[in-house]
Amino acid sequence: MSKPPIFLNLLKIQLPIAGVSSILHRISAVGIFLLLLPFSMILVLASNSEEGYSIASYLLNLNSIKILLVLLLTGLTYHYISGIRHLVMDFGYWQTLNAGKISAILTIVLSGLMSLLLISLVW
Amino acid sequence: MNSIATEQISTLKMSIYRYDPDTGNKPFMQEMDIDIPSDKDIMVLDALHLAKEQDPSISFRRSCREGVCGSDGMNINGKNGLGCITPLSEVVKKNKLEIRPLPGLPVVKDLIVDMTQFVDQYKKIRPYLISDKEDNGKEIPQTVEDRDKLDGLYECILCGCCSTACPSFWWNPDKFLGPAALLQAYRFISDSRDTAREERLDQLEDAFSVFRCHGIMNCVSVCPKGLNPTKAINEIKKMLVKRAL
Numbered sequence: 001m002s003k004p005p006i007f008l009n010l011l012k013i014q015l016p017i018a019g020v021s022s023i024l025h026r027i028s029a030v031g032i033f034l035l036l037l038p039f040s041m042i043l044v045l046a047s048n049s050e051e052g053y054s055i056a057s058y059l060l061n062l063n064s065i066k067i068l069l070v071l072l073l074t075g076l077t078y079h080y081i082s083g084i085r086h087l088v089m090d091f092g093y094w095q096t097l098n099a100g101k102i103s104a105i106l107t108i109v110l111s112g113l114m115s116l117l118l119i120s121l122v123w
Numbered sequence: 124m125n126s127i128a129t130e131q132i133s134t135l136k137m138s139i140y141r142y143d144p145d146t147g148n149k150p151f152m153q154e155m156d157i158d159i160p161s162d163k164d165i166m167v168l169d170a171l172h173l174a175k176e177q178d179p180s181i182s183f184r185r186s187c188r189e190g191v192c193g194s195d196g197m198n199i200n201g202k203n204g205l206g207c208i209t210p211l212s213e214v215v216k217k218n219k220l221e222i223r224p225l226p227g228l229p230v231v232k233d234l235i236v237d238m239t240q241f242v243d244q245y246k247k248i249r250p251y252l253i254s255d256k257e258d259n260g261k262e263i264p265q266t267v268e269d270r271d272k273l274d275g276l277y278e279c280i281l282c283g284c285c286s287t288a289c290p291s292f293w294w295n296p297d298k299f300l301g302p303a304a305l306l307q308a309y310r311f312i313s314d315s316r317d318t319a320r321e322e323r324l325d326q327l328e329d330a331f332s333v334f335r336c337h338g339i340m341n342c343v344s345v346c347p348k349g350l351n352p353t354k355a356i357n358e359i360k361k362m363l364v365k366r367a368l
Binding site: 002003004005006007008012013014015016018019021022086089090092095096097100 | 140142144147149150198200201202221223224225226227228229230231237288290293337338339340341343344351353354357358360361
């Protein structure tokens with residue numbers, strides 16, 4: 001007998017905003033994991049010698065690197081704010097559906113605003 | 124022709140998940156036009172019955188038709204719910220109604236899923252009162268305050284809408300207990316008459332049983348009884364952390 005099917009088409013299943021916020025939390029973690037090491041290496045390079053500083057400065061002026069930097073900082077900001085939201089919930093607050101929705105929306109909006117600020121700082 | 128005792132009729136476009144294990148064919152969505160009364164609101168289950176009049180081979184579970192038995196949990200336009208207490212006016216968008224089985228569980232036929240994984244997790248939490256006190260054949264007294272602690276917990280009808288809306292349960296249905304079982308776990312942990320509180324918490328103290336819940340509240344948003352499994356799970360987490368400190 002063949003294996004029975006399972007309906008699990010994620011495009012056909014509604015995901016409430018709190019779920020979207022949770023997925024973004026994970027995506028931001030993956031982004032941070034991938035980008036933190038290269039940018040840490042640039043930081044080490046910049047602090048080792050004058051020549052290293054010049055190379056790091058040149059790299060950080062490239063638009064492609066600036067985009068990656070903004071992505072890293074946005075990811076960190078989102079992960080940080082979302083992490084605080086989770087901590088608040090762990091302490092027993094914001095546990096109703098409405099509070100969960102509002103806090104998820106605020107997390108996303110606040111991170112978006114911070115991201116705009118970061119873009120203006122980086123460029 | 125559908126038999127509706129009404130004068131005002133409108134047509135609803137229904138799309139129903141079909142799967143028949145006997146044919147060996149893959150699941151598909153069957154499109155149907157259903158005549159429904161336009162002068163009153165009917166439930167999703169009523170619409171399914173009308174669809175069944177057109178095609179009697181459509182299979183789904185139902186029993187009490189009033190949100191008590193929990194038989195007709197299904198995915199309605201992307202959101203889990205009970206067909207019998209979900210009015211069309213709440214879910215129909217652009218005159219379209221898509222019905223699929225509860226997500227994440229093996230499909231037996233059409234909208235009928237195999238609930239074994241769900242029930243197995245429920246069994247694990249030992250959903251009954253455990254007392255080491257001598258059974259003298261009388262009731263075990265409970266204060267009004269202690270009884271109040273069970274409100275919002277005991278009302279669960281085990282329809283499975285919450286657990287099958289939970290991504291953690293989809294990915295680990297054998298390890299993560301799921302919101303329904305955990306709500307019941309907390310119901311017995313909170314019961315002043317139960318004396319197995321510590322054993323129950325011991326059983327939950329691993330990386331998967333409780334801690335796979337990340338508080339996304341899908342369970343709360345779909346519960347047809349308006350219960351809050353996320354809150355119950357967080358209470359269990361707090362108890363486990365307090366014990367460990």
